[in-house]
Amino acid sequence: MIDYLNILLYVQIALCVFCLYRIIRGPSIADRMVGIDIFGILVVGICAILTITTKRSYILDIGIAWIILSFIGTLTLAKYLSGKKLNE
Amino acid sequence: MKYIALFIISLIFWLLLTFSLTTSNIIVGIVAALATTILFGKFFVTSIYKFLQPQRYFWFIVYLIIFIWECLKANIEVAYRVLHPAMPIKPGIVKIKTDLKTDIAKTTLANSITMTPGTITVDIIDDYIYVHWIYISTDDPEEYSDKVSGRFEKYIKKIFE
Amino acid sequence: MEIIGFILICVGILFNLFGCIGLIRLPDVYNRLQSATKCVTLGTCSILLGVLFFCGFAGAGVRALIALPLLFLSATVAAHALVKGAYIFGIKLGDKSVKDDYKDVIKS
Numbered sequence: 001m002i003d004y005l006n007i008l009l010y011v012q013i014a015l016c017v018f019c020l021y022r023i024i025r026g027p028s029i030a031d032r033m034v035g036i037d038i039f040g041i042l043v044v045g046i047c048a049i050l051t052i053t054t055k056r057s058y059i060l061d062i063g064i065a066w067i068i069l070s071f072i073g074t075l076t077l078a079k080y081l082s083g084k085k086l087n088e
Numbered sequence: 089m090k091y092i093a094l095f096i097i098s099l100i101f102w103l104l105l106t107f108s109l110t111t112s113n114i115i116v117g118i119v120a121a122l123a124t125t126i127l128f129g130k131f132f133v134t135s136i137y138k139f140l141q142p143q144r145y146f147w148f149i150v151y152l153i154i155f156i157w158e159c160l161k162a163n164i165e166v167a168y169r170v171l172h173p174a175m176p177i178k179p180g181i182v183k184i185k186t187d188l189k190t191d192i193a194k195t196t197l198a199n200s201i202t203m204t205p206g207t208i209t210v211d212i213i214d215d216y217i218y219v220h221w222i223y224i225s226t227d228d229p230e231e232y233s234d235k236v237s238g239r240f241e242k243y244i245k246k247i248f249e
Numbered sequence: 250m251e252i253i254g255f256i257l258i259c260v261g262i263l264f265n266l267f268g269c270i271g272l273i274r275l276p277d278v279y280n281r282l283q284s285a286t287k288c289v290t291l292g293t294c295s296i297l298l299g300v301l302f303f304c305g306f307a308g309a310g311v312r313a314l315i316a317l318p319l320l321f322l323s324a325t326v327a328a329h330a331l332v333k334g335a336y337i338f339g340i341k342l343g344d345k346s347v348k349d350d351y352k353d354v355i356k357s
Contacts, residue, residue, distance in 0.1 A: 070327075071327055078330035
C-alpha cells in the first residue's frame with residue numbers, strides 16, 4: 001500500500017509542473033496569480049500524503065500553516081490588483 | 089455576550105488542534121483564546137442567541153447533505169467541459185436578485201454559489217449578486233436566478249434568519 | 250478502512266489532474282479560475298478525508314478534519330478576491346463571452 005502511495009505522491013508533484021507552466025507563460029498578471037493560488041493548494045495535498053507514508057503527524061501542521069499563509073498572500077496580491085492601499 | 093461565545097469557540101479549536109489534555113496545554117490555550125478575544129471580538133456575529141436554537145442545527149445538516157451532492161455534480165460537469173475536445177463553453181456575467189437580509193447569510197450564499205455548477209461570485213451590491221457563469225443556458229432572468237440560487241436560498245433563510 | 254482511504258486519495262488526485270488540465274486549456278482568466286477553484290479544492294478535500302480514514306480519529310486524523318473547513322472557506326474567499334481584482338484591473342472577458350451585466354456598475 002505504501003508503494004502505491006509513493007507513486008501517487010510523484011503524480012501530485014508532477015501536477016505542480018502544470019501550474020509552473022501557467023506562472024511562467026501566463027499572458028497577464030492575473031493568470032500568474034491564479035497559478036500561484038493553485039500551487040499553494042497542491043502543496044497541502046503533498047503534505048497530506050507525506051503524513052501517511054512517513055507516519056509523522058507534524059507534517060500536517062505544516063499543511064495547515066500553508067493554507068493560512070497562501071490565503072493571506074493571495075488576498076494581498078488581489079488587493080494590489082484592484083489598486084488599493086493595503087490598509088484600506 | 090458575544091465575547092464569551094468567541095472565547096469558548098477558540099478554546100475548543102485549540103484543544104482539537106493539539107489533542108492533549110495536560111495542565112500546561114490548557115493554560116496556554118486559555119491565554120491564546122483570551123488574546124484572540126480581545127483583538128478580534130468586535131468583528132464577531134452580533135445575534136448570538138441563534139446558536140442556542142436546536143432546529144437551526146437540523147436544517148444545517150440537511151443543507152450540508154444537499155450541498156455536498158451539488159458539489160459532486162459541479163465537479164463532474166466542469167471536468168466534462170474541460171476534457172471535451174471542442175470545449176462547449178458559453179461564459180458571461182449575469183445579475184441575480186436575492187431576498188436575504190443579514191450579512192452572514194449573504195456570505196454563505198455567495199460561498200455556496202462559488203462551489204456549485206460552473207458559477208463564481210464576482211460582487212454583491214445591495215440586493216443583487218453578480219455571478220460569472222461558464223455556460224449560460226437560458227436568457228430569462230427569472231429562470232436563471234432560480235437555477236443558480238433557488239436551491240440554497242430557502243435553507244439558508246431557515247438557518248440564519 | 251485503508252482501502253476506503255486509498256480510493257478517496259485516488260479520486261482526489263484524479264480531480265486535481267482535471268483541474269490542472271483546465272488551467273492549461275481554458276481561454277481566459279475567469280474560466281481558468283472556474284476549473285481551478287472547484288476541481289482542485291474538492292480534490293484536496295477528498296485527499297484530506299482519505300487521511301482521516303487512514304489514521305483514525307487521533308493525531309493526524311483530527312488535524313485533517315480541522316484543515317478541511319479551513320481550506321474550503323479560504324479557497325472560496327480567495328477566488329472572490331481574485332475575480333474582483335482582475336475585473337477592476339481591466340482584464341477583458343474572453344472572445345466567447347455572450348453577456349456582461351457587471352460593466353455598467355463599475356463605470357458609474
